[in-house]
Each structure stands twice: as structure tokens, then as C-alpha cells.
Amino acid sequence: MKDVGSHGGVRRGFTLIELLTVVVIIGILATIAGISVGTVVRRDRVLRAGTVVEGMVAEATQVAARQRTPMRIRLRAGTLQIVSRADTTRIVRARSFGARSDLEATLALEPADGITIFPDGRADRALTVTVSGEGARFVIERSATGIVRRR
Numbered sequence: 001m002k003d004v005g006s007h008g009g010v011r012r013g014f015t016l017i018e019l020l021t022v023v024v025i026i027g028i029l030a031t032i033a034g035i036s037v038g039t040v041v042r043r044d045r046v047l048r049a050g051t052v053v054e055g056m057v058a059e060a061t062q063v064a065a066r067q068r069t070p071m072r073i074r075l076r077a078g079t080l081q082i083v084s085r086a087d088t089t090r091i092v093r094a095r096s097f098g099a100r101s102d103l104e105a106t107l108a109l110e111p112a113d114g115i116t117i118f119p120d121g122r123a124d125r126a127l128t129v130t131v132s133g134e135g136a137r138f139v140i141e142r143s144a145t146g147i148v149r150r151r
Contacts, residue, residue: 039135042104046133049097049105050150053129054140056080056095057148063092064117073127074114075107080129085116097131105133121146 057073060082064071070085071092078098084090097105110128117123127142139151 042134043136045103046105046131046136046138049103049107049133050131050138050140052095052103053080053107053131054148054150056082056093057127057129057140057142059093060117061121061146064119065121068119070116070118072114072116073109075109075112078107080107105131107131115142117146 060071060073063082067084072081072083072085072088074081074083078101079094079096081091082093084092095103097103097107108130110130111125115123115125115127123142123144123146126144129140131138131140140148141151142148
């Protein structure tokens with residue numbers, strides 16, 4: 001900050017160099033903060049997707065018991081579906097996890113064709129759903145006896 005003007009009078013203010021230095025520092029800090037926030041938002045989407053998958057697996061068990069009919073959990077074109085085993089065209093619940101979804105994540109089912117959950121809570125086999133996205137990966141497992149857990 002200069003105190004003396006070019007004509008000998010006292011002047012207060014900042015030079016152009018000082019102002020540009022401050023603007024550059026603020027720009028660098030904003031860039032770093034923007035990158036960090038973007039990473040957190042993408043990781044949060046994958047975490048929310050994992051929570052939704054976990055809820056849908058539990059919901060399939062509840063629907064099978066309530067309707068007293070076997071239900072299937074399957075993955076079709078990026079959409080996790082709960083369908084009636086007797087009528088696979090009757091979709092009870094579906095949630096999209098594609099690029100245009102608020103839950104942007106990639107899902108992989110093992111076994112790939114899904115599982116059948118019976119009204120007593122048992123399934124024909126165990127299910128593993130892998131939810132992945134930028135910077136995060138979660139695995140939701142459902143045993144054949146109905147125990148759901150997240151790794």
C-alpha cells in the first residue's frame with residue numbers, strides 16, 4: 001500500500017499489482033475448493049445409491065411376505081426391479097441408477113439374473129449387489145436366509 005502519491009501528496013489505496021495478487025490467490029483457493037466439493041458430491045451419490053439398493057432388497061422380502069407370493073430382484077438396463085415371480089411383467093418397484101438419474105452409480109448383480117425371495121423370507125440363493133461410482137464402491141449382500149449387510 002502506498003502512502004505518498006507521485007505529486008508529493010498523501011494518498012491511500014492499493015496498487016494494481018497488489019489487487020491482482022489477491023485476485024489470483026482467491027482464484028486458486030476457489031479452484032481447490034470446487035474440486036473437493038465435486039468429489040464429495042459424487043461420493044455422496046454412490047453412498048445414497050447403496051442405501052437405496054439396501055432398502056430395496058429388504059423391501060422385496062417384505063412385499064413377498066405381505067402378498068404371500070415369491071418376488072424376484074433383477075437388474076434391467078441400469079434399473080433395479082422388484083417383480084412378481086408368477087408374472088414378470090408386473091413390476092412392483094423399480095429404481096433407475098443410470099447417468100440421468102439422481103443416483104448416478106453402476107450396479108452389478110451376482111447372480112446376474114437376480115434371485116427369487118419366497119414369502120417366508122428365504123431366497124433361492126444369495127445375492128451380491130456391487131454399487132460403484134467415482135471414488136466409491138459398496139457391496140450389499142443378502143444371504144439365502146435373509147440377512148442383509150453392507151461391506
